[in-house]
Amino acid sequence: MAEPKRNDDSMDATPNVTEVETADAATVAESVAAIEAPAQRGEPILQVRNLVKHFPLTQGILFKKQVGAVKAVDGVSFDLYQGETLGIVGESGCGKSTVAKLLMTLEQATAGEVFFKGQDITRLSGRALKAVRRNIQMVFQDPYTSLNPRMTVGDIIGEPFDIHPEVAPKGDRRRKVQELLDVVGLNPEYINRYPHQFSGGQRQRIGIARGLALNPEIIICDEPVSALDVSVQAQVINLMEKLQDEFNLSYIFIAHDLSIVRHISDRVGVMYLGKIAEIGTDTQIYDHPTHPYTQALLSAVPVPDPDAREGRDRIILSGDVPSPANPPSGCRFRTRCWKAQDKCATEVPLLAIPERFKGTDGHTAHESACHFAEERDVVHAA
């Protein structure tokens, strides 16, 4: 992707999502109003508001009694615009994949809304839901298990047409599938082969072709390249960028590899224990992070430059991510944070532009859920 889709300068002057109070469900209506995007960015195609997913923990065999809940996603809000890529990063167990499933309505949200073009899809069912799902497709992580080994490539890519026959009339399907194979860089003659006859990278292309079949507007990619070899990763990433330009797709790109996310994303959200810790453009997040968790995460990424190994600003976090069934009070990161104070244990920091950076034009003025937000460039420090 040669150019970010939007002008960076206009971004800074008019920061998006101004005041989303993630913790407070009562103010949804206001926050949606506040989020109305400036004209030059257009309407967001997807608006996520205070999305919550709790998985119940039960006890007992016959009479199941709920004893608690795994708070996998606990108040997540963001916008996705036409043609942009929103990266979501975080450690395993932070709820990134659950967010993906909620957006696909593969899981029923406990609370919160997902507006696709103004329509709340969490409350839809039946025909209306089916129509919306056509526009939101998914590419899965593991190309070895997400393709049915008993189906030919033609059947796999053509299966969406069985569900949505209005997209391709019956006689036309084979030709459509071959077109799709060609689009993702596979030989159209492979239509009758089975998944095991392809390598990992080729299988991921099949997965992408299946995602593209219904001409969706949004593709949710859950770790699409993490199972691939380094030299093949670049091929798939380049393909995804090419397709985005060609079909004006919006991507939600979920990954744990921060370098790849920076490469492909226009905006990046950092998740920790079911909440978004910090969100902004790639420059804001990577070059001007203000949340301590983002700083720690970035500093832990090994940089492929041996000269940088001594001078780097490494923040080594102690311990593991706490259990989402029993998250810490106040700020969820406080148990591993070196800046934590009494305030952090009692007050949940809201995801908003920190008071001290408000009104400034710089890259630091982006949303960060920290009481003591402070800029620290950990990537370039040498």
Next chain:
Amino acid sequence: MTIIDHTTADVPSPHGSPEDSGPLLEVRDLHVEFHTRDGVARAVNGVNYSVSSGETLAVLGESGSGKSVTAQAIMGILDMPPGRIPQGEILYRGRDMLTMSNEERRLIRGQKIAMIFQDALSSLNPVLSVGYQLGEMFRVHQGLSKKEAKAKAIELMDRVRIPAAKDRVNDYPHQFSGGMRQRIMIAMALALEPDLIIADEPTTALDVTVQAQVMDLLAELQREYNMGLILITHDLGVVADVADKIAVMYAGRIVETAPVHELYKRPAHPYTRGLLDSIPRLDQKGQELYAIKGLPPNLTRIPAGCAFNPRCPSAQDICRTDIPALLSVTERDGTELPGRGSACHFWKETIHG
């Protein structure tokens, strides 16, 4: 231009103590093949490398490049059959392990050379407590009693900084997080204070924050015991952080060797250059990524000549017929570059061009 035969030129190790003469482990012209229904898969085709005390050798390669198979051959844990070692030597302190009896090898394995596996959950026995599994090393190799072994296990868990080791020694693997399980794997490898540790993708399954903790721990323990370390990985970032020297593998061969700083600055093999160009950077937003075209070769049908030739942007006719030897790399004026080698007919163009 000299052929680097057998010994992959030794880079002076930064931590090596002076009284150590010669490398700890030397792999010479190792070949490993697997006899399968589809034919013979040549997984390793003449690998040479060496590690000294206190030194970290990173073996870099994609899946199927033979990096793990080489390590398994060193440990003597290859499945044979279908595996076979038709030729080669693995010298531990000058003695060829391939000609030793099983009993002799068993004395080296664990006590002198230990291995850390990638997936801690499947490498640990789920029905035995971690304390029992750690203690097994002491009971089997040193004949300690159960009680003594457990005390040693607690000590080890403390050393790899598992909090509340005393209370957790009777816990089972599933009760630990991924990072903690990997620490237990490290503890197990360290138990008998070996001279050499082989770490096969030790942090691939871990998150970056935990990866940083584990790599730090490993580096610290390595310094403390002055161990040699063979780090097998595909992550160019991890390699840049910890390695002293690097061997890049492709289709069962070493295609380039170099000290770590040199490799990243001036790769001398098109494959290495392609790999370095194809990774996105954290500190800058790049343009379109360079992608090495094509796929790694099928090991039952390795292309003639240089195995990389079908994917190489600068392949010539000679690359399709002649297998390039691992040649030492020199400056433009002919000055030796210590420790550098490249198996490319056109290394000069690659490094200086």
